[in-house]
Amino acid sequence: MTGGHPHAVQVPSGYRVGPWEVREPLASGAFSTVYAARHTGGARSGRHEAALKFLPTGTHTPRHLRHLRELADREVELLRRLRTPRLIRMDDVRTVDDPGLPELDGATVLVLERAEGSLETLLSRAPVPRSGPALLAQVCEGLHQLHHAGWVHGDLKPGNVLLMKDGSVRLADFNMAAEMEGTHAYSPAFSTPDYTPPELLWPELGERGRQIRPTADIWAFGVLAHLVLTGGHPLPGGSAEARCDAAVRYARGAEELRLSPGLPEPWREIVADCLARTHELRAAHGTASLLRRVERAAGTARSARLPRLRPRRWRRPALAAGLAGTVLGTVAAVAGTYTALRDGGPAYGYHRCPVDSVCFFSEKFGMGEMCGWTEDDPDWLSGDETCSWTRSRPVRSIFNNGVEAPGRGGVAYYRGTGFTATGIDLTRTKRRTGCTSVRQQGNLAGTYAPRSHKWVSDC
The missing domain is CATH 2.60.20.10 (Crystallins)
Structure with a gap:
């Protein structure tokens, strides 16, 4: 989800969805648009502000309708089943019933907690934020929570990393998320090329979509880390298409990975492991071990030290x-x-x-x-x-x-x-x-x- 797309779903300001009144648009992607909203129920209604994510399901061909419904169902199922500190929280799901507005009639609306902005917005203002390492540690923690629960995100990128008012980071936009079935999951054949591993750029598609594994998120994290820490992509090219070609050449062994000289030394090995040429090589670095390495590199973990003898078995605050x-x-x-x-x-x-x-x-x-x-x-x-x-x-x-x-x-x-x-x-x-x-x-x-x-x- 980014702020650079034309609005996929046009919703007029002041439009009501249950007790929520739509305000200004916050972000838009290929299949949905997020709007700010305020609760009209007064002080006793609980949360006063929210983000309404509109996923259209009307005025389309039957095949397109099935696809949009699948995307909505994926996100709703994940957000209902998983409530962890690093995933955006969903309060409610509603369906628009408004025959007078065919473009909105039948749309699924997710009522989400309101973020202050996204990593994409932050990078547009500060291409190499000094707090990048600490931010990446939270992103990695979110991936670990997803993978530990048996899910793959499938579309990790700056626009899907949200920055909250309380200083925490949330992963969001789970249209492409998939639950593991053994060694892999099935996901729609859509993703952001710059964050897609080489083996999935032109995948074989079955009736249930493409096969995807947690290593796809590991690759995306490597690209994201390189971008946050250096301001540039790890693969050469002036366009996404050129970078995809470079990724394929790299995966075939025809080109070496050339990480930016500006990438801090503790992170070079982490990014290189995340961007290993094949799924098999990346599989050796799951998010549990990756999180420990990232936290150490970010300076958010305690350094190893010898135990000290003390008369009391506690440390001072x-x-x-x-x-x-x-x-x-x-x-x-x-x-x-x-x-x-x-x-x-x-x-x-x-x-x-x-x-x-x-x-x-x-x-x-x-x-x-x-x-x-x-x-x-x-x-x-x-x-x-x-x-x-x-x-x-x-x-x-x-x-x-x-x-x-x-x-x-x-x-x-x-x-x-x-x-x-x-x-x-x-x-x-x-x-x-x-x-x-x-x-x-x-x-x-x-x-x-x-x-x-x-x-x-x-x-």
Whole structure:
């Protein structure tokens, strides 16, 4: 999904879809258009803003109708079944019933959370954003979540990477997504040439479409990483067609891969492995291992170090000052593009939480002050270094950025020191304030004032 296509679906401003009123167009692709929308139900309606994605299903030939319906069904099925931190969230699905507008009648409308912009928009303003490595780590995490759930994206590109207001990254546009059936999946024979591996540029098509494997997303990630880190494509050519020809020559061994001299050294091996000539060679680098390498290269993971002897089996928290008060101004400065990424790295938001850590924040969406730990802490308010702000302010959001390991499936937190229950916790079955699973993030409802936490097997 990009902003450069003519609108595939024309929807007038002010048009109503259920409780949603259509505003300005946000982006458009070959088969759909996304519009900003606001809820007309008042303050008690929940989310006030959303993005409405219109997928047309009317005024077409029967064969074309079947194809468009399949694209809509793919996206709806995936978004209904998968709800992970790195995939765009869907709140509702509606069908337009308006015979007076044949071009809209029967259209499928996805009600999605509203993004601030896309990676494509960011790259148009800053071809080599200084925060590119951290951004790529989140994109890779999204791919890992998809692949782990048994799905292939099939169309990873800058326009399908969205930047959210809270500083997080979401993958979007799952028209081409396919669920694995053994070693491969079946996807429509449409993709973006610059991000398509050589073996799929002219694939053999069966009744169910083309066969696609997770290695297609690995290739696309390699192209994306090279573009974000250098401002250029990894294969030569002044047009997509010329670059496709170069990709085919490279796959046949007639041409070598010539990565940009500007590609940072830690990333050269990563990109080269992602852009291996064949599916078989790329299959050796799944997204689980790729994510660990990318996080290390991005500097978002802890470096290896020898254990230190301490009388207590916990590490002191790392404190980070928030910049919550600057959010509105910076967003306005880029006209809707996530400014912290443009300006060289997020100084606020969930991004600050190091890999293999659990982080607690004084404001919603990872804003404000932060305390992060890699191990248990039986008392947040004692010792040489403390999480001092929790003495007078509650925790408003949390990010468990841990790595799955035996005994570390979640983090439980408690109002008392020494992992003890106090107050209302005494009435709870597990007698704890809360628990957050690995790789989960979000706001905490109510007043949470934990004083200790520990890693547990699961929540």
